[in-house]
Amino acid sequence: MLAKESVEKSFTHNTSSDISNRHLLILYGSQTGCAQDIAERIYRQARRRHFKARVYPMDDYERANLINERLVIFICSTTGQGDEPSNMRKFWKYLLRKNLPNDILNQMKFAVFGLGDSSYVRYNWPAKKLLKRLLQLGAQNILPRGDGDDQHYLGIDGALDPWLKNLWEIIMEQYPLTPNLEVLSDDILLPARFRVEFIDQKFDENKKKTNDDEVYARLVKNERVTAHDHFQDVRHIELDIDGAELKYAPGDVAVIRPKNLSEEVNEFIKMMNLSDIADDAFILIPNDEDHKIPPHWNFPLTLRKLFEDYLDIFSTPRRSFFEFLKFFVTNEDHIEKLKEFCSAEGQDDLYAYNQRVRRTIDEVLQDFSSANIPLEYIFDMFPEIQPRQFSISSSLKAHPGQIHLTVAIVKYKTKLQKPREGVCTKWLSGLVPDECFIPISISRGTMGLPASTSTPIILIGPGTGVSVMRAFLEERIYEGATEIRIEITIIKTSGNNILMRDN
DSSP: OOOHHHHHHTOOOOOSGGGTTOEEEEEEEOSSSHHHHHHHHHHHHHHHTTOEEEEEEGGGSOGGGGGGOSEEEEEEOOBTTTBOOGGGHHHHHHHTOTTSOTTTTTTOEEEEEEEEOTTSTTTTHHHHHHHHHHHHTTOEEOSOOEEEETTSTTTTHHHHHHHHHHHHHHHHHHSOOOTTOOOOOTTSOOOOSEEEEEOSOOOOTTOOOOOTTOEEEEEEEEEEOSOTTSSOOEEEEEEEOTTSOOOOOTTOEEEEOOOOOHHHHHHHHHHTTOGGGTTOOEEEEESSTTOOOOTTOOSSBOHHHHHHHTBOTTSOOOHHHHHHHTTSOOOHHHHHHHHHHHSGGGHHHHHHHTTTTTOOHHHHHHHTTTOOOOGGGHHHHSOBOOOEEEEBOSOTTTSTTEEEEEEEOOEEOOSSSSOEEOHHHHHHHTOOTTTOEEEEEEEOOSOOOOSSTTSOOOOOOOGGGHHHHHHHHHHHHHTTOOOOOOOOOOSSOOTTOOOOOOO
């Protein structure tokens, strides 16, 4: 393990007047964590260039302060059919206010990078709309918009790397360093965002903490609806929300915050040589006032609970993970391989090793077995478990106090021997009715029923997409529609994959 003193000495944060004007704000909108990872990468690159950098989700930033910002980098992903990610929507709504003067942001210089998939019609719409609106409000764009594309053979990084290179060339030209300062090398380890402090206090296993919009719903049914010899395991799940102030309409989406399986976490703890302290309570202390602890984390925590509830240790690691990992391995072969993965020339090899086969953090650490990661750095290296979204397959009017879901269990093969499994659906598939409570919230959907029950509707829902169709039909029947004509065209089917037979 790298001594804490040597980590601190490796990075000196200059607070002199030489860098008093070097302030950079990084705002991101992220649905799955990818945009957040990029924003945090830019934050680290900014610190190496002696900027006082801050990074926030757009909706967590105090929007009234935007008029005081001089340099802002926006990173925003795309969700649904060209929609803004959930933690950007309040910020975007604020920017659309008609009473904002068209010169309100004329002091701001900015750049925008979008994440999307070019196979969709509304490719990178949030980034395109954001750039256009910022220009309308008087802000000055310093760099052409970057368009990250999942379809690129290197994924988002295919567009991100050249965009970042151009970004820093422009910024450093406009904000040059004084002669006594230089850009810090990538071989210098930056300080961690948090420090871990163990305390003499018991962890309360029964204490539950949620986000403001979440409730704990009791699982009442978890039934496989495809035949056991069918390749796809699809579940009909029913949740009891009776008494909770949770309302939804047909077309809305259930947002579930999953957990890692305890038996897999136990194996991970053993591999990390953390068994002796896995159940000791600790708190986190930010090393900078701008580093925020997730509000729904239930402190004091234990490492076991941290890995079960909050950190996505079975996700495919992003590039930043390898950039940190190279500091914590001791084997010479491991050091050389990680340096290669972190270089511009090694991106093809990294993609083949990591993203293409969907290798997990757990598996990478098994391969690089000489790694010994200091506790404080796991919060920089391991991403937070992201909520998953599922279309609701019930009408609240037809099923008061209930939410129904139709969930396909994710399991598939790559070139690796072990099948890939979805963290959330694997967890859901093993839950026992009446014994489990699931943290859930509602996200408003992009589809809805016409106001008139006589308006014809054409519904197309292949596979589990039929779930929202069920919700629409139940709503119409409850509202007293007497003439519902259902025409079903089956392209290919067999008796063992019919998901719904409601009469």
